[in-house]
Amino acid sequence: MRTTSVLGVAVMLTLGAPACAGGGGGSSQPITIGVSVSLDGDFSGDGKALEQGYQLWADDVNARGGLVGRKVRFKFVNDASSTQQVVTNYQNLITRDHVDLTFGPFSSLLTIPASSIASRYGYAFPEPAGGGPHVFDRGLRDVFFVQPAPVVDNLASYTRWLLSLAPDQRPRSAAYATEDDPFTQPQLDRARALLEKGGVQTVYTKVYPAETTDFTPIALAVAQSRADAVVLGTMIPDAVAFVQTFQQQRFNPRSLIETSGPDQGGQFSDKITGGNTEGVMVPAGWWPSAKTSGNDRFVRAFLARYGGDAGSISADAAEAYSVGQVVEQAVGRIHSIDNAQLTDALHSGTYQTVQGAMAFDSKGQPNGSSFLVQWQGGQTVPVYPAAVAVAPPEYPKPAWR
Amino acid sequence: MTTLVLEAAVLGVLTGGVYALMASGLTLIFGVMRIINVGQGALVVLGAYLGFVLLRQWHVDPFLGLLLTTPALFVLGVALEVVFIRPLRTDRESLSVLVTYALALGIEGVLGYLFGADYRQISVWYDTATFQVGGFHVAVVYVLGFALCVAILAGLGLLLYTTTFGAAIRATMLNRAAAQLIGIDVERVSAIAFGIGMATAAAGGVVFGITTAFNPGSHYDLISRLLTIIVLGGLGSLRGAIVAALVMLVVQDVTAVLLSPTWAAFAFFVVLVAVLVARPQGLYGLRVRERI
Numbered sequence: 001m002r003t004t005s006v007l008g009v010a011v012m013l014t015l016g017a018p019a020c021a022g023g024g025g026g027s028s029q030p031i032t033i034g035v036s037v038s039l040d041g042d043f044s045g046d047g048k049a050l051e052q053g054y055q056l057w058a059d060d061v062n063a064r065g066g067l068v069g070r071k072v073r074f075k076f077v078n079d080a081s082s083t084q085q086v087v088t089n090y091q092n093l094i095t096r097d098h099v100d101l102t103f104g105p106f107s108s109l110l111t112i113p114a115s116s117i118a119s120r121y122g123y124a125f126p127e128p129a130g131g132g133p134h135v136f137d138r139g140l141r142d143v144f145f146v147q148p149a150p151v152v153d154n155l156a157s158y159t160r161w162l163l164s165l166a167p168d169q170r171p172r173s174a175a176y177a178t179e180d181d182p183f184t185q186p187q188l189d190r191a192r193a194l195l196e197k198g199g200v201q202t203v204y205t206k207v208y209p210a211e212t213t214d215f216t217p218i219a220l221a222v223a224q225s226r227a228d229a230v231v232l233g234t235m236i237p238d239a240v241a242f243v244q245t246f247q248q249q250r251f252n253p254r255s256l257i258e259t260s261g262p263d264q265g266g267q268f269s270d271k272i273t274g275g276n277t278e279g280v281m282v283p284a285g286w287w288p289s290a291k292t293s294g295n296d297r298f299v300r301a302f303l304a305r306y307g308g309d310a311g312s313i314s315a316d317a318a319e320a321y322s323v324g325q326v327v328e329q330a331v332g333r334i335h336s337i338d339n340a341q342l343t344d345a346l347h348s349g350t351y352q353t354v355q356g357a358m359a360f361d362s363k364g365q366p367n368g369s370s371f372l373v374q375w376q377g378g379q380t381v382p383v384y385p386a387a388v389a390v391a392p393p394e395y396p397k398p399a400w401r
Numbered sequence: 402m403t404t405l406v407l408e409a410a411v412l413g414v415l416t417g418g419v420y421a422l423m424a425s426g427l428t429l430i431f432g433v434m435r436i437i438n439v440g441q442g443a444l445v446v447l448g449a450y451l452g453f454v455l456l457r458q459w460h461v462d463p464f465l466g467l468l469l470t471t472p473a474l475f476v477l478g479v480a481l482e483v484v485f486i487r488p489l490r491t492d493r494e495s496l497s498v499l500v501t502y503a504l505a506l507g508i509e510g511v512l513g514y515l516f517g518a519d520y521r522q523i524s525v526w527y528d529t530a531t532f533q534v535g536g537f538h539v540a541v542v543y544v545l546g547f548a549l550c551v552a553i554l555a556g557l558g559l560l561l562y563t564t565t566f567g568a569a570i571r572a573t574m575l576n577r578a579a580a581q582l583i584g585i586d587v588e589r590v591s592a593i594a595f596g597i598g599m600a601t602a603a604a605g606g607v608v609f610g611i612t613t614a615f616n617p618g619s620h621y622d623l624i625s626r627l628l629t630i631i632v633l634g635g636l637g638s639l640r641g642a643i644v645a646a647l648v649m650l651v652v653q654d655v656t657a658v659l660l661s662p663t664w665a666a667f668a669f670f671v672v673l674v675a676v677l678v679a680r681p682q683g684l685y686g687l688r689v690r691e692r693i
Contacts, residue, residue, distance in 0.1 A: 039518050040617065044520075048519065206662060207662075208662035212662060212665075216412055218657060218662050221405060221658045241613070
């Protein structure tokens with residue numbers, strides 16, 4: 001009897017959650033959006049940037065009157081970069097706090113379990129940073145990756161550019177090293193397949209655990225390979241460690257790209273003595289001077305609130321801001337914050353964001369492509385494709401100073 | 402390949418020295434007080450932040466800054482021992498784990514409040530300076546760090562083996578109750594040992610902060626490594642901590658370049674298990690028989 005009662009209450013609470021999370025018409029209460037952010041652990045740098053981006057969008061949309069006439073407020077909870085904690089957080093946000101909407105956390109690693117919870121309760125799950133292939137191959141239709149391209153294609157611009165070089169200029173060999181992370185590893189696997197198909201010989205390839213803290217032995221092995229092109233699947237700590245070790249070893253590949261880290265502006269360059277970052281490349285979906293929807297306003301608001309310069313703004317913040325922009329436009333079309341309607345709306349139409357225009361396929365994958373950014377003269381500049389480039393790529397990469 | 406393996410082995414020895422320094426405080430504290438200071442990793446991170454602030458705010462070279470930070474952390478360590486550890490009269494071994502874990506969380510929280518979650522790194526002008534040995538470059542900063550560790554560990558060895566106070570520490574490590582019976586002020590010895598442990602953490606933290614990007618949460622990985630080192634070396638053995646740190650880093654670094662980074666930690670644990678099967682007390686630990 002007691003078991004039956006407890007089960008009954010649990011079922012009522014569970015079924016009640018999506019009911020509380022819909023509609024929105026007529027209420028003057030603020031719309032609460034639940035987000036789990038990583039303020040500790042491996043993703044803490046990115047998690048903080050995500051929080052900043054979300055908050056800036058909330059301030060922005062509230063200044064315009066909010067969503068469907070209601071102010072927006074975020075409920076942020078810390079997951080400490082833990083896949084267990086992120087599940088608990090979304091479970092609590094939905095069933096205990098009854099948030100109206102949910103936005104995604106940082107990384108594919110956390111998005112995968114988090115989106116399963118959101119989907120179970122019928123919540124739309126737009127997210128800024130979970131673009132690994134496994135995010136989309138689980139048959140969920142509620143998850144939307146708000147970046148220009150699926151993660152697996154993040155290095156497509158880089159490989160296209162390298163293979164477009166004249167044959168005598170093209171690198172003959174390449175070395176690959178990546179964390180065993182669902183964000184980085186698929187990018188490198190795809191890039192290696194494309195470059196090998198294009199005739200670039202693989203001379204070194206290694207996958208290392210995401211928990212690795214001492215990257216120097218791996219960097220030494222990459223340097224020893226003397227590859228013409230070096231392709232690395234990194235976050236900030238390893239991105240910095242590889243560059244430092246290459247400088248110590250006087251290893252100057254003709255081209256060096258890292259999947260993440262160099263896009264973090266000052267967070268990357270201020271850890272490298274003398275800002276010795278010239279020529280390092282990174283794929284990106286956003287940059288500060290882009291003439292995209294709301295980008296000027298976003299950059300101004302970011303600098304006014306958090307200080308620094310445009311070059312130090314993390315792309316993570318812009319990606320989080322874009323999530324808000326996409327949802328704002330979808331809600332504007334359906335005049336509701338009902339999650340089922342929102343999911344349907346997000347599967348159709350094109351959305352304007354600070355990262356450019358984007359649309360989502362039936363799995364929630366974006367259909368655009370990212371571009372190539374390079375550190376030149378102490379700042380990041382888009383260099384490929386030509387449509388977005390503000391400077392030609394520096395190739396070969398200048399020797400370290 | 403030979404050059405690469407040799408290079409990895411040299412790197413393992415140099416970074417092993419730094420881990421030896423960080424672990425020496427942990428093993429000393431265990432030896433004297435029979436407590437596991439799980440806050441040692443957080444203290445290392447605190448040392449890294451202190452070095453970072455001295456350089457960023459006052460342009461003090463982090464190695465020179467140790468003249469300020471190690472005495473400061475020594476005093477802080479003594480104070481923490483008096484306030485948090487000494488009052489534990491019953492079930493001291495178990496409760497101290499909770500207290501020092503709380504200490505770690507407190508340090509992490511304060512650092513998070515002051516510096517945020519961004520990764521930092523102590524960026525010194527000579528961190529890309531190298532010199533050539535054989536066919537490869539050795540980073541000056543690793544050699545400086547190793548030299549610092551050797552100097553501090555040698556100083557610690559001299560203190561332990563050539564001074565009266567060192568004899569008191571060793572007596573307390575050997576048998577706390579007996580040391581008390583022959584008139585050694587074990588409370589004082591404990592407080593000073595805790596202070597020394599914190600001071601070594603501060604010194605190790607500076608080298609860690611120069612060679613690795615860190616944030617307030619970096620201590621979790623560090624403490625697991627440090628605990629593994631002192632288990633391999635033998636709980637309470639300074640010499641064991643040094644040898645174990647060198648073994649750990651050399652095995653891991655060589656495995657990383659020879660086989661794969663994925664197998665690096667596993668290879669070390671194979672060594673650890675093999676040693677513990679043969680010598681359950683670790684490389685240099687003392688076998689204790691208890692009458693029941």
